[in-house]
Amino acid sequence: xxxxxxxxxxxxxIPIGIIVLFSFNAGRHASDFQGFSTKxxxxxxxxxxxxxxxxxxxxxxxxxxxxxxxxxxxxxxxLQRVKGRLRALYDAVIYVAIMIPGIVIGIAxxxxxxxxFNFLNPLIASVWxxxxxxxxxxxxxxxxxxxxxxxxxxxxxxxxxxxxxAGMDRTLIEASADLYATPMRTFRQVxxxxxxxxxxxxxxxxxxxxxxxxxIAFFVAGSETTLPIYVFSSIxxxxxxxxxxxxxxxxGMSLTLLVVAQFLLRGRGGTARRRAAG
Amino acid sequence: MLVLPLAVVIVFSFGERGxxxxxVPAFTFEQYLNLPARLTAFKNTMVLAPLGTLAALLVAYxxxxxLAIRASPRLRNGLLVMVIVPFWTSILIRTYAWIFIxxxxxLPRLIELIGFDEVRLINTPFAVLIGIIYGYLPxxxxxxxxxxxxxxxxxxxxxxxxxxxxxRTFLQVTLPLSIPGVATGCMxxxxxxxxxxxIPALLGGGKVFFIGxxxxxxxxxxxxxxxxxxxxxxxxxxxxxxVTLYMRLVSRGASNRDDVSLI
Numbered sequence: 001x002x003x004x005x006x007x008x009x010x011x012x013x014i015p016i017g018i019i020v021l022f023s024f025n026a027g028r029h030a031s032d033f034q035g036f037s038t039k040x041x042x043x044x045x046x047x048x049x050x051x052x053x054x055x056x057x058x059x060x061x062x063x064x065x066x067x068x069x070x071x072x073x074x075x076x077x078x079l080q081r082v083k084g085r086l087r088a089l090y091d092a093v094i095y096v097a098i099m100i101p102g103i104v105i106g107i108a109x110x111x112x113x114x115x116x117f118n119f120l121n122p123l124i125a126s127v128w129x130x131x132x133x134x135x136x137x138x139x140x141x142x143x144x145x146x147x148x149x150x151x152x153x154x155x156x157x158x159x160x161x162x163x164x165x166a167g168m169d170r171t172l173i174e175a176s177a178d179l180y181a182t183p184m185r186t187f188r189q190v191x192x193x194x195x196x197x198x199x200x201x202x203x204x205x206x207x208x209x210x211x212x213x214x215x216i217a218f219f220v221a222g223s224e225t226t227l228p229i230y231v232f233s234s235i236x237x238x239x240x241x242x243x244x245x246x247x248x249x250x251x252g253m254s255l256t257l258l259v260v261a262q263f264l265l266r267g268r269g270g271t272a273r274r275r276a277a278g
Numbered sequence: 279m280l281v282l283p284l285a286v287v288i289v290f291s292f293g294e295r296g297x298x299x300x301x302v303p304a305f306t307f308e309q310y311l312n313l314p315a316r317l318t319a320f321k322n323t324m325v326l327a328p329l330g331t332l333a334a335l336l337v338a339y340x341x342x343x344x345l346a347i348r349a350s351p352r353l354r355n356g357l358l359v360m361v362i363v364p365f366w367t368s369i370l371i372r373t374y375a376w377i378f379i380x381x382x383x384x385l386p387r388l389i390e391l392i393g394f395d396e397v398r399l400i401n402t403p404f405a406v407l408i409g410i411i412y413g414y415l416p417x418x419x420x421x422x423x424x425x426x427x428x429x430x431x432x433x434x435x436x437x438x439x440x441x442x443x444x445x446r447t448f449l450q451v452t453l454p455l456s457i458p459g460v461a462t463g464c465m466x467x468x469x470x471x472x473x474x475x476x477i478p479a480l481l482g483g484g485k486v487f488f489i490g491x492x493x494x495x496x497x498x499x500x501x502x503x504x505x506x507x508x509x510x511x512x513x514x515x516x517x518x519x520x521v522t523l524y525m526r527l528v529s530r531g532a533s534n535r536d537d538v539s540l541i
Contacts, residue, residue, distance in 0.1 A: 005344045005357075008337065012364050012415065015375030022378070099466060101473025103490045107497060107510050112286045205366070212368040215475055215490075219497065228370050235374055235480060239381070247371040254367045262359065 016251065023244035040245040050246060053230035057211055060142065060226060064149035065207040071150070072157025072206075073199050077191075079158070080165055097155035106219030109148040113140065113220065140222025148220045149213065153206035160205065160265075164198035165191075197264040204261040208254050287514075290507035309508035316509060319492040322478075324516075326403060326488070327471040330410035331418075331464050337411055338418035338463065343452070345419075346426035347434075358423070365416035373409050373480050380405050380481065401483030409477040414470065418463040425459025426452070461528040465521055472517050489513050 023041070027034030044050055079090055117138045128135035168191070176186040214228035221229060227250065234243050292305050313320075345357055364372060379385055380399040389397055399405055429452065437447040475490030482491075489509065496506030 001340070001344050001348055004340050005349070008341045008415075009357075009360060011337075011412070012361070015372060015379060015412065016364070016367075018378060019371065019375045099469055101470050101490075103473040103475055103493060104510065104514060107493060107506070108287050110497065111290055111503065111507065115286055208366060212370070214368075214370050218475075218494065228368065231370060231374075232476075235377065239374075239377060243374065247368070247374060250371055251367050255363065258363060258366050 019244050019251070020248045022241060023248040025241045025244070028241075040241040041249075044242050044245045044249070047242070049225075050227075050230060053225045053227045056142075056224050057227040060145045060149060060217075061207045061210040063142075064146045064153060064210045065203050067146065067150040068153040068157050068206040069199060069203040072154040072202060073161050073195075075154065076158045076161035076165060079162060094155045094158055097152065098159070102152075102213065102215040103219075105148065105152055106216040109144070109151070109216070110140070110219045113144050113147070140220055141224050144220040144222065145217055145224065145226070148216050149206075149210040152213075152216060153209050156209065157199075157202035157206055160202040161195060161198045164195045168194050201261040201264040204257045204264075208257045208261075212250070212254060287507045287510050290504055291511045293504040293507070295502045295504050309505045310512075312505060313508065313512060316489075316492045319487055319489045320512075322403075322486060323472060323474075323488045323490075326406060326410070326486070327468060327474075330407055330414070330471055331468045333407060334411050334414050334418045334467055335460065335464060338415055339422055339460070342419045342422035342426055342459075346423050346429070347452075361416050361419050361423075369413055370476060373413060373477055376405065376409050376412065376481055380408070400481065401485050403482075403486050405481040406478050406486045409481045410471060410474070413477060414467045417466050417470070421462035421466070422456060422459040425456045425462075429455050457528065461524070465524060468524075469517055469521065472513060 022033065024036050024038060025033050026037035026039070079087070082090060117140075121137055124138070125135040172190050172194075173186055176190045177183075181189065212228065213226075214232060217226045217229055218232075227246075231243060231246060231250075234240070291309055292307070294306060294308065341361075345354060345361075349357055377400065382400070384399075386397050386399055433451050433455075434447055437451050438444070442450070473490050474488050475494055478486050478488045478491055479494075482488075493506055493510055493513075496502050496509060
């Protein structure tokens with residue numbers, strides 16, 4: 001039994017280890033290890049296409065994580081008041097959003113956005129004052145990427161924040177109201193400090209999701225290239241240690257964010273709750 | 279916000295392809311009648327998705343059992359985190375690793391060194407299956423673990439006190455009580471597999487392709503949106519029907535639901 005567990009963990013981690021190992025390969029061929037070198041990291045970081053894609057990914061991940069966190073937290077707070085059948089319906093919709101394959105979301109968002117844009121663009125053009133510059137055209141790109149990722153990661157934030165709200169001590173809110181705090185003040189001084197770790201963790205996970213997402217971005221990116229799209233097309237052209245170096249950096253980043261998120265959800269969340277209780 | 283885009287897909291699926299690609303409104307069943315042209319993609323998906331789900335289940339169950347029942351409580355949390363971590367890292371990079379391992383200079387060369395004939399692993403259904411197990415294992419382990427962890431240990435003791443062999447205890451107590459977790463895991467993995475694109479694209483090398491690959495081709499390369507929408511709508515319908523049937527089948531056995539938390 002134990003040996004089996006070890007084998008499964010090896011199966012899970014050896015491929016990741018191999019990627020990291022070969023990113024330090026001195027040779028030009030991806031799968032012949034010819035000595036230790038960090039030169040491929042330099043190559044990757046000096047590659048303008050890769051840096052462009054990285055910048056796009058960071059902007060999209062950050063913006064969509066901010067939107068998802070704000071809207072997701074608001075939705076989670078609002079859902080607390082919804083009870084009964086309607087609540088069950090909302091819950092079902094949230095789980096569907098998490099469970100549906102990315103490709104379906106990608107296609108649906110692509111078609112929906114293009115339809116909306118085709119409707120809005122002539123409208124904008126018709127009201128645009130004549131004689132000035134050409135009217136702006138809504139197009140697939142940053143906006144559609146951010147919108148699609150926000151929609152998808154919002155469900156995640158809702159689930160995380162709601163779990164924390166459910167575990168919150170309700171009597172504190174009542175106490176705050178009894179002591180004549182306005183609802184806004186109660187939110188700022190009682191609710192927010194308690195759910196803040198969950199909000200931050202939700203933000204980090206939304207960021208990680210958006211940063212790593214390939215399939216949704218593939219459909220809605222238009223002419224933009226995110227890092228996963230860049231990596232995918234590079235793999236198609238051939239396997240090089242440079243991809244390993246990029247991959248190692250991407251894995252390192254997700255891992256760091258994950259560790260911080262875990263820490264927020266478990267460690268500090270616990271002390272915050274204890275502090276609030278005591 | 280979620281229902282609207284899906285509705286648009288259905289509307290598009292009754293349309294026609296524009297002269298320069300894209301979409302022209304119409305009401306025709308032409309797109310649906312053309313579906314058999316992509317039959318291979320449907321066949322591959324309908325064979326490899328259930329097979330992949332089953333394979334992932336077979337690998338996942340013993341580990342979930344070990345984590346929930348045998349592992350020492352001190353190690354358990356760390357081990358669990360180690361299962362979830364890969365799930366939250368880039369599936370693209372993790373699948374890329376297997377191009378490496380299964381490619382000509384990886385495992386096949388090792389097998390040759392041992393003295394066997396040249397074998398081809400990459401760009402085969404086998405490679406896709408390995409990629410599937412690897413990618414979806416965490417998603418399968420977690421719900422099974424949750425249902426096994428909730429299991430009342432006294433039932434296991436009672437069973438052995440009543441003279442049941444460990445195997446019989448497992449078959450008659452543990453396994454039936456973990457069915458909700460198994461069902462959740464299988465459903466999650468199966469649904470996501472139906473829409474899989476990356477794993478067949480990278481490990482199937484154009485020879486093993488799924489509906490997802492056909493969709494990418496139709497929407498992004500040949501830009502035949504009406505036909506693509508018909509394929510997508512069919513995919514969603516197959517998914518819904520299978521899941522409903524599956525849920526019916528499972529809920530007959532056990533009725534308590536599991537809430538899955540992946541974080």
